Amino acid sequence: MTQRIAVYGGSFDPFHTGHLVPTVRAQETFKFDAVHFVPAGNPPHKQDEPLTPITHRLSMVALATLPYERFFASDDEVFVKGPTYTVATVRRYRERFPRALLYFLLGSDSFSQIATWESWRELVNLAHLVVLHRAHIWGPELRQRVPEELRSRLVDVEPFADVPDPTGQTVYLLNHDPFPVSATDVRQRQRQGFPIRELVPHEVNSYIEKYRLYRTDDES
Numbered sequence: 001m002t003q004r005i006a007v008y009g010g011s012f013d014p015f016h017t018g019h020l021v022p023t024v025r026a027q028e029t030f031k032f033d034a035v036h037f038v039p040a041g042n043p044p045h046k047q048d049e050p051l052t053p054i055t056h057r058l059s060m061v062a063l064a065t066l067p068y069e070r071f072f073a074s075d076d077e078v079f080v081k082g083p084t085y086t087v088a089t090v091r092r093y094r095e096r097f098p099r100a101l102l103y104f105l106l107g108s109d110s111f112s113q114i115a116t117w118e119s120w121r122e123l124v125n126l127a128h129l130v131v132l133h134r135a136h137i138w139g140p141e142l143r144q145r146v147p148e149e150l151r152s153r154l155v156d157v158e159p160f161a162d163v164p165d166p167t168g169q170t171v172y173l174l175n176h177d178p179f180p181v182s183a184t185d186v187r188q189r190q191r192q193g194f195p196i197r198e199l200v201p202h203e204v205n206s207y208i209e210k211y212r213l214y215r216t217d218d219e220s
C-alpha cells in the first residue's frame, strides 16, 4: 500500500488554529499517513523580521500536534545553517520516502506567490500541492494569480470527498471553510494584552503565557 506523506512548512510563530483546523480537514480528505509540520529555520522572505527562536516554535508545534496521532513536529530545519528553502526540505522528504505519494500543504496566500519561491518549478514536481483556503484569496482571483503553466494541474476538492490518488503532478484546492486566523494577529493581540485563547490550541496558549513569548512588558 502506497504511503501518503504530507509536509507543511511555516514560521509557526506561533502555531495557531488556522494552521491546525484546515490540516485536519486535509487529513480527513486525503487520508495522509503522516503530516510533518516543519518550522522554518531562516526563511529568506522573513529575514528582516526576527522570528521567535526555533526551539520555542518547534515546542509549540510539538505540543499542539500531540493529540493528533498522524501529525508530527519536524526538526528538519533546526540545524540548517544559512537561509532555509522549502524546496531543499521537500527534497529531503522525497529522499526519505522514495516510494510514497508526497504532498506539500500551504495556504492560498502563499500559493498565490509561489512563482517568487526558490526553485518553485522543482518544488511543484517533487510534491503534489494541497492549497488550503485562506479567506482573502480564493476562487477566480487565486486562479488568475497562479502561474499559467500550473493552471492545468488545478483540481478542486471538497472536504471529505473521495479523492483518487493522483496520476500526474497535481495542485489540489481544498474548498474547506476558511479559518481566519493569522500569527501576526495572535502576536499583536498578545502584545496588547488581549486573550488569544480561541486563536491557538490550548497547549500553545499555556506555552505562550508561561514563556511570555509575545509580551513587551516583560518582567520575567
Ligand code: ATP
Pocket (backbone or CB within 6 Å): 009, 010, 011, 012, 013, 017, 018, 019, 022, 105, 106, 107, 108, 109, 110, 111, 132, 133, 134, 135, 179, 180, 181, 182, 183, 184, 185
Ligand atoms: P504571519 O501572520 O506571521 O505572516 P501566518 O499566520 O501567515 O504568519 P505562517 O506560519 O507564516 O503563518 O504560515 C505558514 C503557512 O500556513 C503558509 O502556507 C500560510 O499560507 C498558511 N496559513 C497560515 N494561516 C492560515 C490560515 N488561517 N488558513 C490557511 N492557511 C494558513
